[in-house]
Amino acid sequence: MIHHLFRDCPFCGKNHGISLTGNQVIRIASFLKKQEKSIQDEFPDLTADQREFILTGICSECWDQMGKEDEK
Numbered sequence: 001m002i003h004h005l006f007r008d009c010p011f012c013g014k015n016h017g018i019s020l021t022g023n024q025v026i027r028i029a030s031f032l033k034k035q036e037k038s039i040q041d042e043f044p045d046l047t048a049d050q051r052e053f054i055l056t057g058i059c060s061e062c063w064d065q066m067g068k069e070d071e072k
């Protein structure tokens with residue numbers, strides 16, 4: 001069963017969605033309540049873009065643009 005998480009990106013204002021499994025949805029819900037671990041540790045199976053989207057709603061397009069302006 002695939003679920004979709006939709007959020008409005010705070011930068012471009014577009015509504016974006018990612019596909020998640022039921023298991024991931026449950027883990028995200030409990031992660032957001034507790035936030036005991038870093039999201040990287042909790043969700044190694046998600047991409048960096050997906051993790052950022054869950055935390056902040058920032059879409060991968062805006063994230064790419066920010067990455068270009070702010071190289072680490």
Ligand SMILES: [Zn+2]
Nearest residue numbers: 009012059062
């Ligand atoms: Zn965006």
